[in-house]
Amino acid sequence: MAQIGDKFAELRKAGRKGFIPFVSAGDPDLAVSREIVLALSRNGADIIELGVPFTDPMADGPTIQASSQRALDSGTTLADILQMVRDLRQEIDTPVVLFSYLNPLFRYGFEKLAAEAAEAGVDGVLVTDAVDEVAFVISSVMRSRDLDLISLIAPTTSDERLGRIAANASGFIYAVSRAGVTGAQSETSSAAQELVSRARRFTDLPIAVGFGISTRQQIEDVWRYADAAVVGSAIVREIERSIPDGDTVEIVNNFVQQLLPPVAKNRAEI
Amino acid sequence: MTSYEPNEQGYWGDYGGRYVPETLVAPIDELTEAYFTYRDDGGFRAEMDGLLKDFVGRPSPLYFAERLTEKLGGAKIYLKREDLNHTGAHKINNCVGQILLARRMGKKRIIAETGAGQHGVATATVCAHFGLDCVVYMGTEDMRRQELNVFRMRLMGAEVRGVDSGSKTLKDAINEALRDWVTNVDTTYYLLGSALGPHPYPLMVRDFQSIIGRETREQIVEKEGRLPDLLVACVGGGSNSIGLFHDFLKDKSVRMIGVEAGGRGGALGEHAARFTDDSAVGILQGTKSYLLQNEHGQIAVTHSVSAGLDYASVGPEHAFLHDHKRVEYTSVSDDEALDAFKLLSETEGIIPALESAHAIAQIVKTAPEMPRDSVAVVNLSGRGDKDVNQVQELLTD
Numbered sequence: 333m334a335q336i337g338d339k340f341a342e343l344r345k346a347g348r349k350g351f352i353p354f355v356s357a358g359d360p361d362l363a364v365s366r367e368i369v370l371a372l373s374r375n376g377a378d379i380i381e382l383g384v385p386f387t388d389p390m391a392d393g394p395t396i397q398a399s400s401q402r403a404l405d406s407g408t409t410l411a412d413i414l415q416m417v418r419d420l421r422q423e424i425d426t427p428v429v430l431f432s433y434l435n436p437l438f439r440y441g442f443e444k445l446a447a448e449a450a451e452a453g454v455d456g457v458l459v460t461d462a463v464d465e466v467a468f469v470i471s472s473v474m475r476s477r478d479l480d481l482i483s484l485i486a487p488t489t490s491d492e493r494l495g496r497i498a499a500n501a502s503g504f505i506y507a508v509s510r511a512g513v514t515g516a517q518s519e520t521s522s523a524a525q526e527l528v529s530r531a532r533r534f535t536d537l538p539i540a541v542g543f544g545i546s547t548r549q550q551i552e553d554v555w556r557y558a559d560a561a562v563v564g565s566a567i568v569r570e571i572e573r574s575i576p577d578g579d580t581v582e583i584v585n586n587f588v589q590q591l592l593p594p595v596a597k598n599r600a601e602i
Numbered sequence: 603m604t605s606y607e608p609n610e611q612g613y614w615g616d617y618g619g620r621y622v623p624e625t626l627v628a629p630i631d632e633l634t635e636a637y638f639t640y641r642d643d644g645g646f647r648a649e650m651d652g653l654l655k656d657f658v659g660r661p662s663p664l665y666f667a668e669r670l671t672e673k674l675g676g677a678k679i680y681l682k683r684e685d686l687n688h689t690g691a692h693k694i695n696n697c698v699g700q701i702l703l704a705r706r707m708g709k710k711r712i713i714a715e716t717g718a719g720q721h722g723v724a725t726a727t728v729c730a731h732f733g734l735d736c737v738v739y740m741g742t743e744d745m746r747r748q749e750l751n752v753f754r755m756r757l758m759g760a761e762v763r764g765v766d767s768g769s770k771t772l773k774d775a776i777n778e779a780l781r782d783w784v785t786n787v788d789t790t791y792y793l794l795g796s797a798l799g800p801h802p803y804p805l806m807v808r809d810f811q812s813i814i815g816r817e818t819r820e821q822i823v824e825k826e827g828r829l830p831d832l833l834v835a836c837v838g839g840g841s842n843s844i845g846l847f848h849d850f851l852k853d854k855s856v857r858m859i860g861v862e863a864g865g866r867g868g869a870l871g872e873h874a875a876r877f878t879d880d881s882a883v884g885i886l887q888g889t890k891s892y893l894l895q896n897e898h899g900q901i902a903v904t905h906s907v908s909a910g911l912d913y914a915s916v917g918p919e920h921a922f923l924h925d926h927k928r929v930e931y932t933s934v935s936d937d938e939a940l941d942a943f944k945l946l947s948e949t950e951g952i953i954p955a956l957e958s959a960h961a962i963a964q965i966v967k968t969a970p971e972m973p974r975d976s977v978a979v980v981n982l983s984g985r986g987d988k989d990v991n992q993v994q995e996l997l998t999d
Binding site: 386387388389390391393394397401404409410433434435436437438439440460461462463464465466484485486487488489490493497508511512513 | 611627784
């Protein structure tokens, strides 16, 4: 459980905010995916969200749906993804969070997943369609292996729920910036900032904001009021764009370099 | 005695529940509260009963299929004529209930998913009746199969949005409807059409459809002086079947058969029979139930000649009834359903929907094994007009 907490403590100490990129593991295939994760890690990722693909990702927009489907088409399984993390741990220590839906994890078995994920070097799990008592049960299984279950909050979440979710949360809290599915947008809604300030009343945990963040300006905006920004679809779109020519890793590299505000900017904002 | 009601969290035993993204929790709480406020409200029920009578045309007849009975040489076969409802299927019963709820909740924009198009048509109909905006999501494969229903929806002012992801059928249409709902939670009411999805939908849809069984009970007692020995209905998501079965669940003497789509073979991907070895308990689109999936928990592609039965999961109450052996679940193939489609047309002058033809195909097998003084009721959940073009293509191929 220490990894994610340590990372935010380290950021706080350095007076910095976090950058959390998302990619679907296995998009376009596992070998390239591994190189992408390494590139993200080298280019300033503080935590990496690895999507475990699912056929029916109801919280995702078209970009991540297509990415998830490419990963499935290349034959990616949860066991493959755990092996990929195990291999990556030889080279990087960036915390890794698995991001998925209930059914593939349920089918694998939560006890088995928790044991194997912890051993492979995964630090947290986020399950988009688990709320309330279901999330509670999963989080206790994960916690028994020192894994964080990352909790989601949304602009529609009531204060009463925020209190309950915060009490059961660990690692960080993922604030969904707006009502909607994942997908790049040019502006981040004011709902996100309101949500983060409401959530601060219930928790001291770091809060990351995601959904719709795709530009440097948006990252800077989020950094003003939250602890980290999650960027998913914008990166996945670059992967998709690169597939015909096969220079995926280089394109992702270049994109992330122009996306991230300079370190000085990051420090100055605090 | 077994309880056939879900608990407060919407579980029948292990099945059901509410597996949704956090953003949907608040609107689902709001819906749940509204439903339980109006469920037994006199004014709500009176308005619903009035519409069901004068707009839908209820009660639907219970018709003695004399020539079919003679031909099969066993049980007396009655058909519950849901095909005679306005819009041609049972789907309108649920739409009337939910649209009245949506109006009381102050929602002005209605979204729905549809497979065969019958639920989409019924939703477009109640939206036109009340002057509400209507968007219907439909898989492009189903749009191709059910072109006529697409036109009917558009004629009534609904916007039909084609869904091109996955298998381009009902499951994918539900995903898109959920994505729309999560994006437009403040303004939008999701009018889900089957006994599926997160709590309270399976319960609410069951309640609104259970008028089928309540009428059947009265009608059969009037005609035969007793309860039926057998009820048969097709099961896609499971709304017409639970609608017929629900009122009889506590009557131990009444045998019930739910008929799934056997498609064109037993291999995974070739059928939509959820109560088979290919299936395992899992979570899809907000509910926990039997689910056609591979060993990695990825949802299987399904196939049925009938778009309305072509779905990878099944309503959670059916999963419970299956495990408790209260309802028997079986399946018939595409070919058997097509034969039944022709048989009912020829012997009774009634063209059934391809979905309902699955129930007819089952009674063709079961009735001859029953004594002549026994009584069976088959739910004729919809009429076959929408399927005539497709069947013509299939029969001339």
